[in-house]
Amino acid sequence: MFNNPLLLVCLAIGCGALLGRLTVKKVSLGVAGVLFAGVIWGYIEPAVKPPDVLSTFGLALFVYAIGLSSSNLLFDTWSHGGWRFLLIPPVAIGAAFAVDIFASQIMNIPPATASGVFAGALTNTPSLAAATTALGQKGAEATLGYAIAYPLGVLIPILMLAWPFRRETVDVGDALASAAIMISNVKEPGEAIAGLLERYSLSVRFARCVRGNEQFAISGYSVIKNGDIVTVVGLSDDVRNATEILGIEYDGNVLNDRSQLDLRRIFVSNPDVYGKTLRQVGIFRKFEGIVTRIRRGDTDFIPNAETSILPGDRLRVIAPRDKLSAISEYIGDSYHEASEFNILTFGLGLAMGIALGTVDITLPMGIGTFEIGPVAGCLIVALILGALGRTGPLTWYLPYGASISLRQLGLVLFLACAGIKAGGLLHTAPLNISALVLGACITTVTSLVTIVMASVIAGRSWPFIGGILAGVQTQPAVLGFAVDRCGNERVEAGYAAAYPLSMLLKIVFVQIFLLVMKS
Numbered sequence: 001m002f003n004n005p006l007l008l009v010c011l012a013i014g015c016g017a018l019l020g021r022l023t024v025k026k027v028s029l030g031v032a033g034v035l036f037a038g039v040i041w042g043y044i045e046p047a048v049k050p051p052d053v054l055s056t057f058g059l060a061l062f063v064y065a066i067g068l069s070s071s072n073l074l075f076d077t078w079s080h081g082g083w084r085f086l087l088i089p090p091v092a093i094g095a096a097f098a099v100d101i102f103a104s105q106i107m108n109i110p111p112a113t114a115s116g117v118f119a120g121a122l123t124n125t126p127s128l129a130a131a132t133t134a135l136g137q138k139g140a141e142a143t144l145g146y147a148i149a150y151p152l153g154v155l156i157p158i159l160m161l162a163w164p165f166r167r168e169t170v171d172v173g174d175a176l177a178s179a180a181i182m183i184s185n186v187k188e189p190g191e192a193i194a195g196l197l198e199r200y201s202l203s204v205r206f207a208r209c210v211r212g213n214e215q216f217a218i219s220g221y222s223v224i225k226n227g228d229i230v231t232v233v234g235l236s237d238d239v240r241n242a243t244e245i246l247g248i249e250y251d252g253n254v255l256n257d258r259s260q261l262d263l264r265r266i267f268v269s270n271p272d273v274y275g276k277t278l279r280q281v282g283i284f285r286k287f288e289g290i291v292t293r294i295r296r297g298d299t300d301f302i303p304n305a306e307t308s309i310l311p312g313d314r315l316r317v318i319a320p321r322d323k324l325s326a327i328s329e330y331i332g333d334s335y336h337e338a339s340e341f342n343i344l345t346f347g348l349g350l351a352m353g354i355a356l357g358t359v360d361i362t363l364p365m366g367i368g369t370f371e372i373g374p375v376a377g378c379l380i381v382a383l384i385l386g387a388l389g390r391t392g393p394l395t396w397y398l399p400y401g402a403s404i405s406l407r408q409l410g411l412v413l414f415l416a417c418a419g420i421k422a423g424g425l426l427h428t429a430p431l432n433i434s435a436l437v438l439g440a441c442i443t444t445v446t447s448l449v450t451i452v453m454a455s456v457i458a459g460r461s462w463p464f465i466g467g468i469l470a471g472v473q474t475q476p477a478v479l480g481f482a483v484d485r486c487g488n489e490r491v492e493a494g495y496a497a498a499y500p501l502s503m504l505l506k507i508v509f510v511q512i513f514l515l516v517m518k519s
Contacts (some may be wrong), residue, residue, distance in 0.1 A: 005050040005420075012038035012416035034412045038419020039147055046424035052133075055417035059129040060378045061410025063503065064350055065403045067382025068396065070500055072308070084457050085468065085494075089502040092449040092472050096122060096442045097509045101516065103441055107434040109145075111517035112138040115510050116145025117435050121442035123153040123475040125414055126375040127506035132418070133373055134514050143422035148432075149439025156443045157469050157478045160451065164462045165485040176293060176300050177236045178207075180254040183228045184247035194220035196246070204234035204242045205302045207292045207318050208254075208261050215260040217290040217318050220305060229254055233292050234302055262321045265295075268313040269332030271342070274397055275389030279305040287327050289319025297400045308389060312339070312399035341402045345394050349385050353378030376507040383500060446472065454494070462486070467494025472502045 013034055020033025042048070096118065104114035112135050119128035119142070128146045132139030186196065193206050197220070209218045210229040216222075224230055229250050232242050243249050268274070273281050283289045294303050295314040309315065317327055357377025385396040398406070450472045454465040466482035471494060482491045 003045065003048055005048050008041050008045060008048050008420055009038075009050050009054070009413070009416045012041050012419055013412045015041070016412070016416065016419075031408070031411055031415065034415040035147060035150065035419040038416045039423040040419075042420035042423020044423070045420075048420065049424070050417040050420055052417075055414045056129060056133065056374055058410040058413030058417070059126050059375045060350060060354065062407045062414065063126055063375050063379040063410075064353060064382045065398060065407040065410070066503075067379045067500065068349075068386040068398050069400075069403050071383045071386025085454070085497040086501055088450055088453045088457070088468060089472055089498055089505055091453060092446045093122070093502060093505045093509055095449045096446045097513060099442050099445050100438070100513060103438050104517075107438060109432065109434055109438060110141065111514060112141040113145040113432065113435055114438065114517075115514055116142030116147075117149045117439045118442060118510055118513060119506065120146035120149030121153045121439040122446060122506055123150055123473050124503060124506040125411065125418070126379070126503060127510040128418060129375050129414060130373045130507045131510045131514065132421075134511055140421045140424065143418045145435050145439075147419070147422050148435045149442070152436070152440050153443045153473065154475060154478065156440065157447050157473055157475065158481050160447050161462075161466050161469065161478070161482060161485075165466065165482070176233055176302070177239045178231060178233045178255055179239045179243055180229055180231050180250040180252065181243050182247045182250040183224055183230060184226050185245065186224060186226055190223040190225040192220065193218055193222050193224065196224075200242075200245050202242050202245070203238045203302070204232040205290075205292050205304075207231045207233060207290055210254055210257075215257070217261060217284065217288055217320075219284040219290060231255055258321070260320065261318055262324055263292075263316060263318045264324050264328065266315045266317055266328050266331045266333045267335055268309050268311055268315060269334040269337035270330065271311075271395055273309060273331060274311050274395040275308055277306050277308050278303055281309065281331075283317065283319075283327060283330075286330070287319055287323045289317050289323060289327055291315045291317055297404075310397050310400070311341070311395075312401055339399060339401050341398050342395055345396050346398070348394075349381055349396060350378060353381035356381055373507065373511070376504055379500070379504055379507075443473075450498075458494075463491045464494040467491040468498045469494075471495040471498025474499060474503050474506070 016031075016034030016037035018033070019037050020031055022033075100114055100118045103109075104111070104117075109117070112131075115131040115135070116128060119125070119131060128142060131142045135142055196202060197204075206218050206222075208231050209216055209222065209224055211225075211227075218224065218230065226247075229252070230246075231254060232239055234242070278291055283291060291303055293300050293316045294307065294309065295316070296310065296312075303309075315331065317324070317331075319327055354374040354377055357374040359377075389395070389397060447469060450469050451465060454468040458464050458468075463482065463486035466486065467479070470479035470482055470491070479491065479495055
């Protein structure tokens with residue numbers, strides 16, 4: 001009954017989802033439960049071997065979706081001084097590489113198993129995919145080493161962060177607030193919004209202005225005067241600061257007045273506006289409307305004129321009542337279309353990534369050549385395409401919902417296939433306690449190096465350090481633990497700074513390890 005590979009893969013995914021929900025002191029395996037469920041099913045049916053191409057394609061989907069979604073945040077972090085944090089992943093993962101080489105030789109652990117331990121201790125499935133591809137028939141040994149080391153790769157970083165996080169409180173200051181302000185402190189005869197924002201370093205978004213009996217949306221070029229009533233939106237502290245600088249809070253019903261201006265939340269689903277900035281889209285210029293906030297995924301943020309809008313974004317628009325329908329048609333406002341993705345650019349992007357992965361790279365000193373593989377190739381291409389956004393009429397972005405679904409589907413496909421192969425190996429390959437010790441050493445050294453370097457560069461900002469550590473480990477469970485204790489913004493900033501480079505380095509280092517151990 002269970003001799004069908006696809007049936008076994010689906011059973012591993014379903015059972016793994018249940019296993020991943022088991023929680024002990026707020027720690028759970030999450031999606032990694034699929035790996036261990038696969039090990040169990042592989043042990044039950046050792047003759048069943050899922051096709052290798054299925055697991056490779058799953059990982060390609062996962063990293064391609066990750067690369068596209070994290071590209072903008074990564075390059076934005078780099079451009080604001082975050083390039084210093086790029087020093088952490090090479091040093092931390094390089095230290096793990098050195099520990100793996102020397103400790104595996106001391107403990108007589110075979111290179112195939114040690115490569116899997118390296119991937120598991122750093123909780124990185126794409127590097128396991130690279131190792132299994134390079135090893136061929138011995139790939140199951142690497143998967144077994146991965147399964148042995150993975151749990152400590154999750155647990156050790158969480159334990160290291162638990163003590164410094166004990167005094168941290170969840171940052172709840174990132175909720176957006178609105179206020180109406182009676183203007184009384186601007187220069188006469190009036191001052192443009194852009195000038196006010198720059199002169200007072202205000203981080204708010206102006207929405208509407210009430211002047212006498214007239215209401216209108218305001219942009220950066222709009223001029224306001226003393227006596228005007230304006231509405232602003234932003235973080236609570238920023239709104240309070242703007243009120244104190246510009247005038248006094250107005251206690252009338254302006255925020256709920258829809259007699260002349262109305263608001264609507266509009267889904268971005270028109271491919272013609274994907275990747276364009278709000279300035280290029282020109283809602284104010286064409287329709288006298290203003291976008292006051294954008295909801296992307298589960299996060300609301302305040303945009304500016306240079307903010308790019310992506311498929312699936314929800315724009316909160318304030319405009320004259322009779323123009324809202326035209327704006328909705330222009331932006332798209334179709335949930336169905338916002339959930340779909342461009343199959344043409346999706347296929348081209350994956351093809352370019354897989355092709356890049358086949359290029360041979362020659363190492364110095366005659367060590368040999370290696371391919372970065374389809375997984376790393378897809379990640380590099382996705383980061384580039386995500387930064388480009390558009391190439392002429394071609395849009396590379398994935399809608400947020402589609403991105404989440406594709407990365408989850410790709411990851412569970414790989415974990416199920418890898419686990420089933422490792423489970424079949426348990427009949428012939430006994431568990432080696434040395435592999436567990438090696439994994440603990442790799443994770444501990446990597447975590448300590450990361451924490452020390454991040455502390456030196458970022459100071460004692462533990463939420464940010466926790467995000468960096470989660471990114472270096474490429475571990476969602478560590479990220480979830482840090483977010484639960486400290487809130488989102490600072491943690492996710494650290495995660496975005498370290499994650500893409502860390503993933504790429506692990507894929508490369510595991511292949512260099514196998515080449516070095518063969519030479």
